[in-house]
Amino acid sequence: MKKEKILVAMSGGVDSSAVAALLIKGGYCVGGATMRLCPGIGEDPTADAMAAAEKLGIEFHSFDMRREFRKNVIEDFIASYINGETPNPCIVCNRTMKFGAFLDRALELGYDRVATGHYAKIKKEGERYLLYKSKCSEKDQTYVLWSLTQRALSHLVLPLGSLTKSEAREAALEAGLDNANKKESQDICFVPDGDYASFIERESAVTFPKGSFIDEQGNILGSHKGIIHYTVGQRRGLGLSLPAPLYVKEKNAKENTVILCPAENLFAKKLKGRDANWLAFDFLTSPIRLEAKIRYGKAQSPCTVTPISEKEITVEFDSPQRAPSPGQSVVFYDGDLLVGGAVIC
Numbered sequence: 001m002k003k004e005k006i007l008v009a010m011s012g013g014v015d016s017s018a019v020a021a022l023l024i025k026g027g028y029c030v031g032g033a034t035m036r037l038c039p040g041i042g043e044d045p046t047a048d049a050m051a052a053a054e055k056l057g058i059e060f061h062s063f064d065m066r067r068e069f070r071k072n073v074i075e076d077f078i079a080s081y082i083n084g085e086t087p088n089p090c091i092v093c094n095r096t097m098k099f100g101a102f103l104d105r106a107l108e109l110g111y112d113r114v115a116t117g118h119y120a121k122i123k124k125e126g127e128r129y130l131l132y133k134s135k136c137s138e139k140d141q142t143y144v145l146w147s148l149t150q151r152a153l154s155h156l157v158l159p160l161g162s163l164t165k166s167e168a169r170e171a172a173l174e175a176g177l178d179n180a181n182k183k184e185s186q187d188i189c190f191v192p193d194g195d196y197a198s199f200i201e202r203e204s205a206v207t208f209p210k211g212s213f214i215d216e217q218g219n220i221l222g223s224h225k226g227i228i229h230y231t232v233g234q235r236r237g238l239g240l241s242l243p244a245p246l247y248v249k250e251k252n253a254k255e256n257t258v259i260l261c262p263a264e265n266l267f268a269k270k271l272k273g274r275d276a277n278w279l280a281f282d283f284l285t286s287p288i289r290l291e292a293k294i295r296y297g298k299a300q301s302p303c304t305v306t307p308i309s310e311k312e313i314t315v316e317f318d319s320p321q322r323a324p325s326p327g328q329s330v331v332f333y334d335g336d337l338l339v340g341g342a343v344i345c
Contacts, residue, residue, distance in 0.1 A: 003029040006157055007061075007106040008115045009098055010034050012048030014179050015117030015160060018168040020056055021175035022159045023115060031111065033061035035102055037069040038190040052177050063105055065097065072096035074190060078204045081196065084253035085327025086231045089188055090144050099152035106155075113155045117168075120145055120338075121161035122153060129153035131279055131338040136164040143296045146331045146341030147277045197229045211256035213240060216249070216265065224258045227251045233266060233323030247323070267320035273313045273330050273342030280339045283310060290332045290339055292317070294324050300333055313342055 008020040010032040023030045032053035034046050046062050053060035073093050080087035098116060106114045118141045119134035129150055134140045148156075160168050172179065191199045201208065208226030215221055222240045224230065230238075234248040238260070246260040271294075278284060284307040291300035292315060303317045315330055324330070324344050331341040 003027065004113065005029045005031070005111045006113050006115050007031045007033055007109070007111040009102055009117075010045070010049035010052060010060075011117070012045030012052070012179065013117065014172050014177070014181070015119075015168055016049070017052040017056075017117075017177050017179055018171040018175075019115050019117050019159050020052065020058060021171050021177065023157070024056060024058070024175075026159075030056075031059045031061065031109075032056070033063055033102070033106070035063050035065045035069070035097060037065055037097070038074070048179055052179060055177055056175060061105075061109070063102065065101055068101050069093075069097060069190075072100075074203065077190075078200050080327045081200050081228045082204070082206065082253065084227055084251035086325045087327040088144070088329055089190075091147055091329055094144055095147040099148055099156065103152060103155055113157050115157040115159060117160055118145065118158055119160050119163075119165075120158050122156060122158055128280075132161075133333075133336040133338070134161045134163075136160075139165050142333075142338040143293065143329070143331050146279070146329060146338060147275075148279065149277075150279075153279070197226065200228050209256065211258065213238070213260055214257050215246075216259060216261050221246075221260060227253060227256060227258060230258050232325040249323075266323045268324055269318075269320045270314065270316045271321075271324045271330065272308075272345050273315060274311060274345045276307075276311050276313050276340060276342040278340035280334070280337060283307075284313065284340075290334055292330050292332045294321055294328060294330050294344065303332075305332060315342075 006023055006028050008016060010016045020030055020032055034049040050060050073089050076092050077087050077089045103114050119136050119139040120142045121132040121134060123130050123132060131142055131145055133142050208228050210223050210225055213221040213224050230248050232248050235245055247263055247266055248258055249261040250259040287304055287306040290303060290305055292303045293300050301317050303315050306314045326344050328344050329341050330344050332339040
């Protein structure tokens with residue numbers, strides 16, 4: 001019987017390297033590949049990924065995808081900030097790059113499926129591919145996978161979904177990989193120093209003028225240094241001397257204002273979402289009770305999701321949520337099942 005061919009998206013880190021080792025052990029015909037996305041901006045993972053592939057004795061590919069990455073991810077990131085949002089580029093990258101352009105390239109090369117080091121579980125139930133939370137709850141990454149399509153899920157393998165992080169490291173150690181104890185990066189790959197504002201100014205060639213901090217009644221409280229320097233919920237770094245702490249409630253790109261409010265006014269029970277994508281079914285046609293979270297590390301909270309159109313929804317939480325941020329994602333669950341998600345607008 002012909003062995004199934006699987007191409008592993010190798011980042012140079014321990015998780016994706018462990019995936020390759022586990023698949024080899026499982027009897028698959030395994031290859032490795034890395035995407036060259038932003039050399040000169042962030043860290044180029046090619047050297048570490050190539051070293052791991054060589055150690056494992058598998059063929060290795062390096063895909064130059066700088067043009068696609070800039071168009072799909074970096075330009076989207078910049079445009080979102082310019083419009084007063086706070087984007088999550090990892091979600092966009094997963095949809096357009098890892099499970100878009102990378103998958104296409106793998107299939108062109110004759111591979112049957114791709115594999116990544118994401119901590120999540122795929123199950124096929126009937127004719128539908130579903131995503132469930134991983135065994136390792138503190139590493140679960142379903143939040144950043146809500147925008148995947150059935151096509152992507154049908155060609156995806158996630159070997160780490162049933163492992164803990166320590167078990168993944170053990171698999172890498174057992175395979176003799178030098179990166180088994182490599183530290184994880186917590187930064188956005190193309191902004192390794194975390195200075196988003198400087199990156200946007202440099203890459204967009206757009207200047208962001210000073211404007212006004214205002215309160216909820218429109219009273220001017222001081223001057224801000226450009227709306228891209230602030231995020232919803234922020235308190236530190238405002239540069240204001242105020243009688244009581246105030247937080248960023250909203251950014252108005254059109255008026256170039258940053259609205260501040262007391263902590264208690266950051267909370268909202270209702271939000272609107274766009275670009276909705278459903279993994280558990282094709283479309284939402286009537287209100288549904290689910291649990292949702294509006295940040296990666298946040299706990300799930302009960303809510304009612306109501307469709308406005310095919311891609312637009314409203315979400316009403318049972319209890320108020322702190323600082324829902326336009327550009328971030330609201331992601332829906334039914335227990336451990338990832339039901340879908342949308343972009344907060």
